[in-house]
Amino acid sequence: MEKIREPLYEIIWAGKDVTRDVSPYLIELRYTDNLHGKSDEIELVFEDRDSRWKSLWMPKKGDVVSVKIGIAEESEKWLNCGSFTIDEIEFSGPPDTISVRGQSTYTTEPLKQKKTTAWENTSLKQICSSIAKRNNLKLNANIKPDIKFKRIDQKDETDLAFLKGICEKYGYNVKVEQEQLIVSKPEELEKAQAVSFIDRENSDIISFSFSTKTCDVYKACEIKYWDPEKKQEISHTEKADGVVSGNVLKLSERVENKQQAIQRAKSALKNKNKWECESNMTLSGNPYLTAGANVVIKGFGNLDGKYHIEEAQHSVSKSAGYQTSIKIRRV
Known part of the structure; x- marks a missing residue:
């Protein structure tokens, strides 16, 4: 049986440390760290049997909540989840609970206008x-x-x-x-040293799944651009690094120049091929596992290697303690 890791956490609500006040009611704290394009998210689930969250403690949309997560035996290492603006509140039951959800403060107004x-x-x-x-x-x-x-x-x-x-x-x-x-640049992040070595024999692994595929893996990409000197449309083909077999990805769009064509083709190939080998893992809580970091996987045979974290979810709950779930791809 995996070890339930004793968590530490800190909740600052509207500038006030409410950790001690809300801890008896906390069912689960869940933080999602996204690498690209999506806001980081927080969700706090509380018991509400006495309806205090519907009355005196009822939160307001727009409240700012800051969260940190740590480990008791490694209290010097805290994961600063950041500040979040509450944008959704849900009551459900029985038993009565409240779910409070928020997005990273700095991805709200005016960035969303x-x-x-x-x-x-x-x-x-x-x-x-x-x-x-x-x-x-x-x-x-x-x-x-x-x-x-x-x-x-x-x-x-x-x-x-x-x-x-x-x-x-x-x-x-x-x-x-x-x-x-x-x-x-994803390639630059992938070059960084691994922050953790995850071994099959390590009891920190709670669950895992791997997926490999050959379909939708491309050996080259073809794109067209306009050459102002030749005054004609030019076709450019970019080859994928390390891929010797597969189809040719053909982009129907046309870009302005050769520089755009090269970078667009490289990006299209990267986005298609990067999921050739991927995994989802849940482990005992680890504050070092954040989106954009790298890990080394061992003990899984041909699936071993260096992986890049695309998404990390850190959760603290009464039933499971502190756990970290990661979505990773091999690099």
């Missing part, structure tokens, strides 16, 4: 910089190569949705976290 903007003679880095500035965020980005655009339109889209679309198209992750707009 829809806008229409014509971006002309610009680049991906300049767009990121402008969006960070108008949303009072600090830009944390390493954009190489920087993609040039003659014109790109933001049509009735939120800044986050618009930027997510461009970054996905040209091979970058984008995330808003604790007053930062973070733009990263």
Whole structure:
């Protein structure tokens, strides 16, 4: 039987430490850490048999809740989940419970307001910089190569949705976290050292599943762009690294220039091929397992290797203690 790890947690609600007050009623605390395009999320589930959460303690939408999670035997290591704005409250029963859900504070207004903007003679880095500035965020980005655009339109889209679309198209992750707009290259994150070694013989593994596939794995990508000097449409084919067999992915869209064509094709191949071998694991709680980090898997034969964390969910509950579930892919 796996070891139930004794958790530590801290809940700051509207600027007040309410950890001791709410602990007797806490059924589960669940934090979801997303790598790209989605807001980090929090969910708190409380008992409400005496209806205090429907009256004196009733939360309000818009309340800001900050959460940290730690381990009793490693109290020096805390996972700072961040601050969240409550946007959904659900009561259910019997027995009476309340579920309070929130999204990362910095992905609410004004970042979610829809806008229409014509971006002309610009680049991906300049767009990121402008969006960070108008949303009072600090830009944390390493954009190489920087993609040039003659014109790109933001049509009735939120800044986050618009930027997510461009970054996905040209091979970058984008995330808003604790007053930062973070733009990263998956390949650079994959080069980092592993934060944890997960061994089949290790009792920290509670459950696992692996999936491998050969379908939807592509050896090359074909895309078209306009060459202003030759005044004609040019077809460009980009080969996938390390893939010797498979179909050719054909993109129907047309981009502005060869630089865009190369980066778009590389990104399309990466997005298609990266899930060739993936896994979902639940382990005893580990604050080091966060989205964007790497782990090494051992004891699973041909499935062993280095994996990249796409999503991490940390949960604390009365029944199971502290557990961490990760969605990972082999790199």
